[in-house]
Amino acid sequence: xxxxxxxxxxxxxxxxxxxxxxxxxxxxxDGDQRKLHSLPSYYGTNVLLKTMVPAFLLMLVWLLAQPIxxxxxxxxxxQDESVRQDRSVSLVMTDVRRVANGLGIAVxxxxxxxxxxxxxxxxxxxxxxxxxxxxxxLGSDVTxxxxxxxxxxxxxxxxxxxxxxxxxxxLALAGxxxxxxxSTPSFRARNSVERGIKSLLILxxxxxxxxxxxxxLSLVFNTIEFFRIYPARDFFLSTTxxxxxxxxxxxxxxxxxxxxxxxSLIALLVAVPIGLFAAVYLSEYASKRVRSVxxxxxxxxxxxxxxxxxxxxxxxxxxxLLRVFGDDTVGWMDGxxxxxxxxxxxxxxxxxxxxxxSDDVINAVPQAMRDGSYGLGATQSETxxxxxxxxxxxxxxxxxxxAASRAIGETMIVVLGAGAAAxxxxxxxxxxxxxxxxxxxxxxxxxxxxxxxxxxxxxxxxTLFVVTLGLxxxxxxxxxxxxxxxx
Amino acid sequence: xxxxxHNRTENRVGQTDIKISAxxxxxYYGTNxxxxxxxxxxxxxxxxxxxxxxxxxxxxxxxxxxxxxxxxDIARMEGLIEIDGENIYDKRxxxxxxxxxxxxxxxxxxxxxxxxxxNVAYGPKIHGLAKNKAxxxxxxxxxxxxxxxxxxxxxxxxxxxxxxxxxQQQRLCIARAVATEPEVLLMDEPCSALDPIATSQVEELxxxxxxxxxxxxxxxxxxxxxxxxxxxxxxxxxxxxEYDDTEKIFTNPQDSRTESYITGRIG
Numbered sequence: 001x002x003x004x005x006x007x008x009x010x011x012x013x014x015x016x017x018x019x020x021x022x023x024x025x026x027x028x029x030d031g032d033q034r035k036l037h038s039l040p041s042y043y044g045t046n047v048l049l050k051t052m053v054p055a056f057l058l059m060l061v062w063l064l065a066q067p068i069x070x071x072x073x074x075x076x077x078x079q080d081e082s083v084r085q086d087r088s089v090s091l092v093m094t095d096v097r098r099v100a101n102g103l104g105i106a107v108x109x110x111x112x113x114x115x116x117x118x119x120x121x122x123x124x125x126x127x128x129x130x131x132x133x134x135x136x137x138l139g140s141d142v143t144x145x146x147x148x149x150x151x152x153x154x155x156x157x158x159x160x161x162x163x164x165x166x167x168x169x170x171l172a173l174a175g176x177x178x179x180x181x182x183s184t185p186s187f188r189a190r191n192s193v194e195r196g197i198k199s200l201l202i203l204x205x206x207x208x209x210x211x212x213x214x215x216x217l218s219l220v221f222n223t224i225e226f227f228r229i230y231p232a233r234d235f236f237l238s239t240t241x242x243x244x245x246x247x248x249x250x251x252x253x254x255x256x257x258x259x260x261x262x263x264s265l266i267a268l269l270v271a272v273p274i275g276l277f278a279a280v281y282l283s284e285y286a287s288k289r290v291r292s293v294x295x296x297x298x299x300x301x302x303x304x305x306x307x308x309x310x311x312x313x314x315x316x317x318x319x320x321l322l323r324v325f326g327d328d329t330v331g332w333m334d335g336x337x338x339x340x341x342x343x344x345x346x347x348x349x350x351x352x353x354x355x356x357x358s359d360d361v362i363n364a365v366p367q368a369m370r371d372g373s374y375g376l377g378a379t380q381s382e383t384x385x386x387x388x389x390x391x392x393x394x395x396x397x398x399x400x401x402x403a404a405s406r407a408i409g410e411t412m413i414v415v416l417g418a419g420a421a422a423x424x425x426x427x428x429x430x431x432x433x434x435x436x437x438x439x440x441x442x443x444x445x446x447x448x449x450x451x452x453x454x455x456x457x458x459x460x461x462x463t464l465f466v467v468t469l470g471l472x473x474x475x476x477x478x479x480x481x482x483x484x485x486x487x
Numbered sequence: 488x489x490x491x492x493h494n495r496t497e498n499r500v501g502q503t504d505i506k507i508s509a510x511x512x513x514x515y516y517g518t519n520x521x522x523x524x525x526x527x528x529x530x531x532x533x534x535x536x537x538x539x540x541x542x543x544x545x546x547x548x549x550x551x552x553x554x555x556x557x558x559x560d561i562a563r564m565e566g567l568i569e570i571d572g573e574n575i576y577d578k579r580x581x582x583x584x585x586x587x588x589x590x591x592x593x594x595x596x597x598x599x600x601x602x603x604x605x606n607v608a609y610g611p612k613i614h615g616l617a618k619n620k621a622x623x624x625x626x627x628x629x630x631x632x633x634x635x636x637x638x639x640x641x642x643x644x645x646x647x648x649x650x651x652x653x654x655q656q657q658r659l660c661i662a663r664a665v666a667t668e669p670e671v672l673l674m675d676e677p678c679s680a681l682d683p684i685a686t687s688q689v690e691e692l693x694x695x696x697x698x699x700x701x702x703x704x705x706x707x708x709x710x711x712x713x714x715x716x717x718x719x720x721x722x723x724x725x726x727x728x729e730y731d732d733t734e735k736i737f738t739n740p741q742d743s744r745t746e747s748y749i750t751g752r753i754g
Contacts, residue, residue: 287560288560366597368593368595368597369597369599369600370558371555371558371591371593371597372593372597372598372599372660372663373599373609374555374558374586375553375555375586375590375591375592375593375664376586376587376590376609376610376613376663376664376667377583377584377585377586377587377588377610377613377614377667378583378609378610378613379583382613386609386613387599387609390599390600390601391599391600
């Protein structure tokens with residue numbers, strides 16, 4: 001609530017700053033904007049940026065940092081063994097946070113008065129029952145130590161909230177004052193705004209990059225944690241995947257990796273020829289009218305959510321394959337879920353990737369190449385086969401690799417279409433599973449998050465990340481190399 | 488004495504065959520009437536230049552001669568064009584075969600992103616002109632020699648054709664066109680993307696090529712037309728205004744528009 005209010009105040013200050021800055025600059029030249037260095041709106045924007053950007057940044061950083069700081073200082077007080085009663089500090093901290101939040105809610109709902117909440121004491125009141133009235137359910141009775149810690153937690157958070165509010169408003173006002181002071185006719189507001197915009201853009205890209213780094217780091221640390229409790233050799237070289245939450249599981253990645261690559265291979269075998277031929281037809285043979293209808297139609301395929309493809313695999317492709325290859329005929333297939341089922345559905349999903357990207361690449365081949373070939377008496381298909389496709393090949397390979405990394409990372413289709421058995425087999429009509437599907441199943445259970453069975457998900461994710469990253473880098477490298485060819 | 492000499496000249500002109508004969512050619516791009524009533528006879532073993540201001544239809548007409556306009560959807564052609572007395576727009580004529588017989592060199596050098604050897608061997612391979620590798624090698628060498636580029640590239644036939652300089656690329660394209668043994672060579676402003684030295688190399692080459700082929704060249708440079716051609720046709724706004732010996736066009740034009748153009752008053 002107070003954060004929304006704070007944001008509104010900063011926004012309002014920004015708007016006021018805009019008006020004042022603009023007015024002040026105009027007044028200095030008696031309303032003649034030709035005597036100003038910049039257009040009046042730039043003076044306004046300058047004040048606006050100086051008011052809002054630092055204030056919002058401070059607010060953001062504070063909001064992220066405050067819980068960590070408060071947590072740490074409260075936690076320091078809980079080191080005493082007697083408080084913990086053989087429970088880990090983090091479990092006690094969970095209680096502390098719940099009680100602290102509960103008190104806040106109780107006060108807000110009027111179940112307790114502010115003073116009552118502050119002077120609460122475990123001897124005279126049943127804290128658990130009182131908080132229950134406010135709809136806050138606690139797992140156990142509140143011990144004095146926990147209550148004390150909760151009070152400390154509440155106090156620190158409250159102080160932090162007030163300090164944040166005051167400092168953010170102060171910073172906004174300071175920015176406003178600075179911007180308004182600057183608004184004189186000779187001030188280069190236009191350049192200042194330009195710099196401001198530039199820093200905003202840099203900030204945005206930094207956030208994007210830092211998030212990526214954060215994700216990778218969390219993967220890396222958890223992977224390291226996993227390898228500390230499970231030998232890396234077994235993970236990479238064992239051919240058995242049988243996790244059991246009771247312990248003694250075998251977590252070999254090979255069957256999963258094999259399933260991933262096998263399904264991806266089948267998907268690419270479907271998608272590459274169809275996509276490529278469609279691209280050739282659309283870019284070289286189709287009339288403008290056909291192209292204007294067919295190209296968007298193919299690209300619609302790319303907009304279908306993968307869960308829908310999964311349903312399609314499960315309900316249509318699987319039974320269809322079972323009828324053709326099942327026990328009634330050749331007997332290769334036992335159930336509807338199989339590598340082939342998932343592979344076909346994924347192949348259909350990838351067609352628009354391959355065709356759309358290849359189409360762009362083929363169109364980028366200069367018309368002069370086609371003219372040159374036709375001028376020598378080549379037919380259209382000779383021209384495509386011998387001139388256009390070789391010229392476009394690096395780009396097409398790039399498209400295929402991008403499609404491949406999509407296939408490797410695909411989850412929903414596999415979960416629904418391929419089955420759940422981790423198996424090393426060459427028969428494409430058998431059920432297998434992939435790295436992604438196993439990540440889902442390892443993390444969606446009730447597993448202890450520090451066990452090897454749960455942490456293996458991060459190692460799997462890391463492996464997958466490295467593989468797809470490698471493919472993407474390769475694809476980018478090839479595409480870039482291709483671009484230089486006609487320069 | 489004078490009379491006899493005159494007669495001999497007459498005879499020589501009379502002996503020259505008509506290679507390409509166009510009658511009442513009309514070309515439309517959609518609703519745009521690009522070529523109007525063009526009739527012209529182009530002789531064998533001669534360089535014929537098409538000159539005229541931009542957009543006058545000279546390139547369009549050139550592209551009619553090997554039916555390259557077929558590849559443009561909205562282009563439509565009427566009238567008659569004959570090569571060696573055979574109507575090239577007849578239903579029985581395969582435009583693909585025709586283009587092997589009527590080679591074309593484009594404004595911008597457009598070597599394929601293949602090796603120099605493969606660039607030249609492309610046409611012969613498609614049309615099955617060589618029985619074996621040795622014969623193909625020979626065809627490639629002959630073509631490159633005719634394109635006056637053999638000495639420069641003989642040591643690096645495997646290097647990509649796109650790595651050559653602009654002038655070399657254009658001569659490679661000429662060699663590539665020559666390799667399919669065409670009877671007519673069409674050149675659409677072959678020197679406009681080249682520097683003066685490369686231009687003079689290509690012009691020398693054109694002069695040699697006329698011993699074997701009928702060469703038709705579109706050019707924006709009147710000096711070039713005067714230097715390389717024996718016959719010149721002047722196009723203006725889709726009409727063929729004047730067609731005569733080059734010398735006559737440049738010294739004594741019959742039409743006032745031709746005179747205005749070559750003296751630089753229009754165009």
